[in-house]
Amino acid sequence: MELSGERVGVHFRMRGKIVRAVSGFYYVQTDTGATLQCRARGIFKKRGVKPLVGDRVNVEAQGTKEGVIVEIAPRVNELTRPSIANVDQVFVVLSLIEPELSLYQLDKMIAMVEEQNLPLLLVLTKAELPGAIEVFQQIEPVYRAMHYEMIALSLRAGMGSERLTAHLKNKTTVLAGLSGVGKSTILRFVVPGADVAVGSISEKGLRGKHTTTFVELYQTEHGFIADSPGFSQYSFESLEPDQIQYLFRDVKSEALHCAFRGCLHETEDGCAVRNACEEGRLAATRYASYRQILQEVKDAKNRRY
Numbered sequence: 001m002e003l004s005g006e007r008v009g010v011h012f013r014m015r016g017k018i019v020r021a022v023s024g025f026y027y028v029q030t031d032t033g034a035t036l037q038c039r040a041r042g043i044f045k046k047r048g049v050k051p052l053v054g055d056r057v058n059v060e061a062q063g064t065k066e067g068v069i070v071e072i073a074p075r076v077n078e079l080t081r082p083s084i085a086n087v088d089q090v091f092v093v094l095s096l097i098e099p100e101l102s103l104y105q106l107d108k109m110i111a112m113v114e115e116q117n118l119p120l121l122l123v124l125t126k127a128e129l130p131g132a133i134e135v136f137q138q139i140e141p142v143y144r145a146m147h148y149e150m151i152a153l154s155l156r157a158g159m160g161s162e163r164l165t166a167h168l169k170n171k172t173t174v175l176a177g178l179s180g181v182g183k184s185t186i187l188r189f190v191v192p193g194a195d196v197a198v199g200s201i202s203e204k205g206l207r208g209k210h211t212t213t214f215v216e217l218y219q220t221e222h223g224f225i226a227d228s229p230g231f232s233q234y235s236f237e238s239l240e241p242d243q244i245q246y247l248f249r250d251v252k253s254e255a256l257h258c259a260f261r262g263c264l265h266e267t268e269d270g271c272a273v274r275n276a277c278e279e280g281r282l283a284a285t286r287y288a289s290y291r292q293i294l295q296e297v298k299d300a301k302n303r304r305y
């Protein structure tokens, strides 16, 4: 292996990205294409800084396989579930059928990503199965109207794959979605040779829920991608009920017209959001998702006090 970089004393200093973190070891993919198993310099611990997967770092290579992280570049952002830094976008992955699409789940995942202020792409899988495209055609316009892009994907039938990979270019992408929707299948497609487990839902059910506790960034042709175990356990518990409307683009824009101060846009007569729903300007399914998440947040808050 050829190492290149700046020579500092007997060490080479290189730039790279942490792609995996396991019990105190950080695996750094260097800009020269090597992967180094690294420890972090003690100073980070003293400062209370924990290197994260996704961090851009400077390493001092020690030989061709190991190194020490000596510097961490300032983070653009930091997700907590999964724990990953410098994320550019999230692919929200759901299956159109098997398991059947839940619009509540879809809207909840969109709201999670909105809370993180990240761009998203909606990826609807298993599009070749009978009845799937009809579901897609029904819902896609609702989301397009809010400027969310939605792709019908079937890697089995070669449908939508080019659009999917085009979105990966020069980005660090996180896949979010419940078990069984096809995230591993996507990973294996965009990262040929990646060691990703794919199994049927029932097989996994028999073995019990498999738990992946660490995140890994895989390098694709032009970017990085990570699966996100744990994303689905996300809750909005740190939010106040009146903040939920801002996670729903359509509710938010209708709420601008609501004359009631502090309105949560529930059952109040004359509420602009409720009116918009009744008059068909706001999709009933979206309003239902908003109301359900709002209720969950209110319930969680009541339990705290």
Ligand SMILES: Nc1nc2c(ncn2[C@@H]2O[C@H](COP(=O)(O)OP(=O)(O)OP(=O)(O)O)[C@@H](O)[C@H]2O)c(=O)[nH]1
Pocket: 125, 126, 127, 128, 129, 153, 154, 155, 156, 157, 177, 178, 179, 180, 181, 182, 183, 184, 185, 186, 197, 198, 199, 200, 201, 204
């Ligand atoms: N019909 C059809 N099945 C698919 C498609 N993509 C994935 N599957 C199947 O759906 C099942 C689940 O796929 P996975 O990729 O393991 O799903 P996952 O989201 O990674 O699930 P976990 O590994 O449990 O997180 C597997 O049996 C896949 O073969 C598709 O486009 N069409």
Ligand SMILES: [Zn+2]
Pocket: 255, 258, 259, 260, 263, 264, 265, 266, 268, 271, 272, 273, 274
């Ligand atoms: Zn209102």
